[in-house]
Amino acid sequence: MSGSNSSIRTPMARARGFGSAKRGTEHFWAERVTGVALIPLTFVLVGVLVFLAGKDHASVLQWLANPLLAIPLVLAIATGTHHMKIGMQVIIEDYVHSEPIKFGALMANTFFSYALGATGAFAVLKIAFGG
Amino acid sequence: MAEVRSPVERPLSPHLMIYRPMLTMMSSILHRITGAALYVGTLLLVAWLVAAATSPAWFDLVNWAFGTWPGRIVLIGYTWALFQHMAGGIRHFIWDFGRGFGPVAREVLTQASFVFSGALTAAVWAAAYFLR
Numbered sequence: 001m002s003g004s005n006s007s008i009r010t011p012m013a014r015a016r017g018f019g020s021a022k023r024g025t026e027h028f029w030a031e032r033v034t035g036v037a038l039i040p041l042t043f044v045l046v047g048v049l050v051f052l053a054g055k056d057h058a059s060v061l062q063w064l065a066n067p068l069l070a071i072p073l074v075l076a077i078a079t080g081t082h083h084m085k086i087g088m089q090v091i092i093e094d095y096v097h098s099e100p101i102k103f104g105a106l107m108a109n110t111f112f113s114y115a116l117g118a119t120g121a122f123a124v125l126k127i128a129f130g131g
Numbered sequence: 132m133a134e135v136r137s138p139v140e141r142p143l144s145p146h147l148m149i150y151r152p153m154l155t156m157m158s159s160i161l162h163r164i165t166g167a168a169l170y171v172g173t174l175l176l177v178a179w180l181v182a183a184a185t186s187p188a189w190f191d192l193v194n195w196a197f198g199t200w201p202g203r204i205v206l207i208g209y210t211w212a213l214f215q216h217m218a219g220g221i222r223h224f225i226w227d228f229g230r231g232f233g234p235v236a237r238e239v240l241t242q243a244s245f246v247f248s249g250a251l252t253a254a255v256w257a258a259a260y261f262l263r
Contacts, residue, residue: 032227035220042217045176046210050259054194057187064183077177084170091167116177123180 027086034083041076048073061127070128074121081117085109158241162219165212172209211252218244 048069052060064070088109096102150156175197182193196202222240225231231240 032224035224039217039221042213046213046255049176050255050262053259054263057183057190060183060190080173084166084173087166088170091163116173120173120177120180123177123184126184127180 027089031083031086034079034086037079038076038083041072041079044072045076064124064127065130067128070124073124077117077120077124081113081120085113088113154241155237158219158222158244162216162223165216165219168212169209169216172205172212175206175209207252207256210255211248214251215244215248218247 048063052063055063064073089106092102092105092109096105179193179197182189197206222231222244225240231237
């Protein structure tokens with residue numbers, strides 16, 4: 001797009017209509033909801049990990065098979081990976097200004113976050129359902 | 132559309148290097164850095180879970196890697212980033228309600244976030260050693 005003085009239209013006129021996608025509030029809210037959910041989930045997660053640290057494989061499997069541990073763990077993984085996905089999205093949008101690289105990075109972020117979430121949740125469920 | 136330039140050179144708003152570093156500013160940057168670090172750090176949690184779900188040999192290997200000194204330093208850093216990001220998030224949540232913006236309150240909140248993350252990190256690692 002030429003920014004020359006050949007047009008009498010002001011930059012503001014060209015910018016109008018190309019504003020935000022009007023999804024900001026939804027994003028803001030999702031960041032807060034997942035963030036608040038992650039406060040208790042993180043304490044449970046860290047507590048479980050401290051408790052299980054140093055235990056042998058068989059007893060770790062036995063403990064993780066308990067739904068009282070497995071369910072919060074799956075919730076922590078699902079909420080955590082969604083939170084990190086929308087957080088990294090903001091970082092990408094702030095610093096990457098080349099459109100092709102930005103769209104590529106946003107897609108890679110989504111794929112990575114959800115792949116990590118699915119893998120972690122699958123591992124817990126596999127253990128919970130008896131290996 | 133991003134490359135449209137104004138024909139008139141208008142002044143830009145003051146940017147980061149204009150300001151003297153302040154605690155709230157540094158903790159804002161730190162909030163983003165810890166968030167990005169946790170993004171990568173989640174791989175550690177998933178690696179541990181996948182190893183546990185796979186076989187005793189893989190589980191022992193990952194546990195061994197986490198138990199080495201570099202592994203432990205990374206895990207301590209991960210624990211601290213987790214609690215620092217949590218404290219920063221709680222602080223932002225307070226600010227979302229329009230509270231804690233006063234010159235004293237914002238400093239106290241920020242200092243409290245460092246006390247929170249430092250104390251919890253120490254408590255978690257102390258608990259990990261005493262439970263063993």
